[in-house]
Amino acid sequence: MSSENRIRVLPPQVHLKIAAGEVVERPASVVKELVENALDAGADRIDVLVEEGGRQLIEVMDNGCGMTRDDARLALERHATSKIATEDDLFALKTFGFRGEALPSIASVSRFLLETRTRSSHEAVCITREDGDQFQVAAAGAPVGTRVRVRDLFYNIPARRKFLKSTNTERGAILDCLNRFSLVHPQCGFTLVHNQKTVFQRPAGSDIRHRLLEVLGRETGASLLPVSGGGSAAGTLSGFVSPPVLHRSNRRSIYLFVNNRMVKDQVMTSAVLKAYQGLMEKGRYPVCVLFLTVDPARVDMNVHPAKEEVKFAESGQVFSLIRQSILEALSGYPAGENAGIAAEDPFAAFIPPAPAAGDRAVFSPGLEDPPVRQPGLLPDWQPSPAVVPVDSGPVREKTERYGSEKGFFSSLQIVGQVWKSYLILCHEETLYLLDQHAAHERILYEQLQQRMNSRNASQELLLPITMDLSPDELAAVQEHGDILAQLGFSLAPFGTNAIILTGVPILAGDYDPREFFHEVIADLLHSRSQAGKNLPLLNELAAGMACRLAVKASDALSREEIELLLMQLDQVDVGQTCPHGRPLYFTMSRYEMEKKFQRR
Numbered sequence: 001m002s003s004e005n006r007i008r009v010l011p012p013q014v015h016l017k018i019a020a021g022e023v024v025e026r027p028a029s030v031v032k033e034l035v036e037n038a039l040d041a042g043a044d045r046i047d048v049l050v051e052e053g054g055r056q057l058i059e060v061m062d063n064g065c066g067m068t069r070d071d072a073r074l075a076l077e078r079h080a081t082s083k084i085a086t087e088d089d090l091f092a093l094k095t096f097g098f099r100g101e102a103l104p105s106i107a108s109v110s111r112f113l114l115e116t117r118t119r120s121s122h123e124a125v126c127i128t129r130e131d132g133d134q135f136q137v138a139a140a141g142a143p144v145g146t147r148v149r150v151r152d153l154f155y156n157i158p159a160r161r162k163f164l165k166s167t168n169t170e171r172g173a174i175l176d177c178l179n180r181f182s183l184v185h186p187q188c189g190f191t192l193v194h195n196q197k198t199v200f201q202r203p204a205g206s207d208i209r210h211r212l213l214e215v216l217g218r219e220t221g222a223s224l225l226p227v228s229g230g231g232s233a234a235g236t237l238s239g240f241v242s243p244p245v246l247h248r249s250n251r252r253s254i255y256l257f258v259n260n261r262m263v264k265d266q267v268m269t270s271a272v273l274k275a276y277q278g279l280m281e282k283g284r285y286p287v288c289v290l291f292l293t294v295d296p297a298r299v300d301m302n303v304h305p306a307k308e309e310v311k312f313a314e315s316g317q318v319f320s321l322i323r324q325s326i327l328e329a330l331s332g333y334p335a336g337e338n339a340g341i342a343a344e345d346p347f348a349a350f351i352p353p354a355p356a357a358g359d360r361a362v363f364s365p366g367l368e369d370p371p372v373r374q375p376g377l378l379p380d381w382q383p384s385p386a387v388v389p390v391d392s393g394p395v396r397e398k399t400e401r402y403g404s405e406k407g408f409f410s411s412l413q414i415v416g417q418v419w420k421s422y423l424i425l426c427h428e429e430t431l432y433l434l435d436q437h438a439a440h441e442r443i444l445y446e447q448l449q450q451r452m453n454s455r456n457a458s459q460e461l462l463l464p465i466t467m468d469l470s471p472d473e474l475a476a477v478q479e480h481g482d483i484l485a486q487l488g489f490s491l492a493p494f495g496t497n498a499i500i501l502t503g504v505p506i507l508a509g510d511y512d513p514r515e516f517f518h519e520v521i522a523d524l525l526h527s528r529s530q531a532g533k534n535l536p537l538l539n540e541l542a543a544g545m546a547c548r549l550a551v552k553a554s555d556a557l558s559r560e561e562i563e564l565l566l567m568q569l570d571q572v573d574v575g576q577t578c579p580h581g582r583p584l585y586f587t588m589s590r591y592e593m594e595k596k597f598q599r600r
C-alpha cells in the first residue's frame, strides 16, 4: 500500500459505535428501543426501572415471547432481525423494529445484560458484556419474557456521556416516551420506577379513555373531545383534542402517532396548529392525541435513524384530513380567552395592519389607550386616565405621586412606544431604545429574588384549589417541593393524584393560578439545569416565571404604565440585560444621529 493512501476501512468496534450514535442519542432512546422490542414480542406488561435519569441504569422487563438461546445470541449481531426478510417487507411493516440495529447498538455503548426465556424452554439464557469484552453466555433462572439491563450508558464514549442533560431532563424524556407508549397501547400495563420510587403504575387491559386520564391527569383527560375522520387515501384518523379553552405554553402535549408509532411530524403538527388558528392566543398550544392509520405502502417509516420521522406519499391529504377532522370536533366550541387577537397567520406579515389605537408610535392627545393586562406592575395600577401629546415637553410631573426622588430611568423623557414593543426615551443628548418585555422581565425577576431572599414570595389564595396532576407532574412536585415553596407555591398532597394549592407566587397577580402552576411544572420537567444543583434550577424557574408574567412584546402600554415601568426599573438593581441575557436597551447619541444624517 502506498504511503500516500489515506482511506481505510474502520474496525468493526468503531463503526458499531458510530452506528450506535445514530440509534442511541440519550437514555430515552434506549427505553424507546427496548419497549418497542417488548411490544413487538407481544408483551402486555412492561416494567421500566431507571436510576439517575438513565445514566446509571435502565432496565426493561417484559412478559413477551422471549428468545431461544440461539436467537438471543443472534439478536446481538448487527442486521439480525426476526421482523423482516425482504426489501418489500419494508413497505408493509407491522412491527416497530425492522433494522436489527437496536440491541447491538445499545450493547456497544453500555455495560449490557440480556436475559430471556421462551415458553417452551425451562431455563433462561443470560448474555452479558462488561467493558467491551466478548459476550458471556450462561444459563439462568428467569420467568418467560425478556429483561434487558443497560448500565453506565456511553461509559466508553466520554464525549457522548458529557452531553447527557440533567437527571431531571433525561428522566422527563423517558417519562414522555413511556407516556406516548401508554397512550397508543392501553392494553399493555406499564410501570416506571425512578431512583427506587414508583413514578406510575398503569394496569394492563385499559382502554384509551382511561389511559388519557392516567397519562394527562383526570382534569385534562376528561375534557378532551373525540376526533375522527378519514376514509381517503390519507388514511383514517382517530383521537382526542382539547377544546380551545384548554391550552399549554408549548407543543409537548401534541401526541402524534402513525400506524401506532410515535412520530414527530411537521405536516401533522402544522395541520393541528392551523385547525386552532384564531381559536387560541398566539404562543398557546392545544393538547392533542392523534392516531393516524395509513396504508403502510403510502408512508415511509425508514427516513430517520431513530424511526421518529415519517414521509407520507400524500402529505397534502394528510394535512387536510387532520385539519378538517379537528375543525369538525371543535365546531360549536367558543374560542378561548383573547383568542384571535394574535392568531398565527403565516400571511399576516404581508398584510399591512389597519391602524389601531394601540399601534400609535407616539402618544396623541385625547385618545385613551386600550386596557392591557398588567400582572406584575404596581398593585394600585389604574388604566391610563389620559395621554399626553408627544410634544408636551419634558416629563410630566409624576414624581409627586410616587415620591420625590427621581431615579435615572424615571427622569428620562418619554417619547413614545413603537410596534407595541419598544419604548423610545430621551435624556439630553441621548436617545434610549428600551425593550419593554425584557425590562419588565428583569424587574419581575429581581423582585422575585428579593422576595425569595426574604422568604416572602407567596400570597394566599382566597379559595384553595384542588388540581389533578398527571403522574409526571406529581413526581416533579414530590421531587422539587422545596423549590416550588421557595418560588411561592403552597401546596399539599390531596388523595393519590391531586394536590391542593393554597398559595401562589405573589407576583403572579391575576394570572390564572391553575394555568400558572401547570406552566411552572412544565418548565421544571424540562429544565436543562444540572442534576442535583438546586440554585441554577431555582433561578431558571424564576426567570421563566418572570418572562411569563412580564408585559409582552405586543402589549400596548399607556403613558402611565410606561412611567411605572421606568420607576420600577429604578427600584431594582437591573443590570443591562434581561434574565435570559438579552440587552434591555441601547442608546444613540445626538452626535451619532447627526453623523447618520450627514450633518457632521
Ligand SMILES: Nc1ncnc2c1ncn2[C@@H]1O[C@H](COP(=O)(O)OP(=O)(O)OP(=O)(O)O)[C@@H](O)[C@H]1O
Binding pocket: 033, 037, 038, 041, 062, 064, 065, 066, 067, 075, 076, 080, 081, 082, 083, 096, 097, 098, 099, 100, 101, 102, 103, 104, 145, 146
Ligand atoms: N424483548 C424482546 N423479546 C423477544 N425478542 C426480542 C426482544 N428484543 C429483541 N428481540 C429479538 O431480537 C431481534 C433484534 O432486536 P433489535 O431491536 O436489535 O432489532 P429489531 O427490533 O429487529 O429492529 P430495530 O433495530 O429496528 O429495532 C428482534 O428482531 C427480535 O427478534
Ligand SMILES: [Mg+2]
Binding pocket: 033, 036, 037, 096, 097, 098, 102, 103
Ligand atoms: Mg428493535
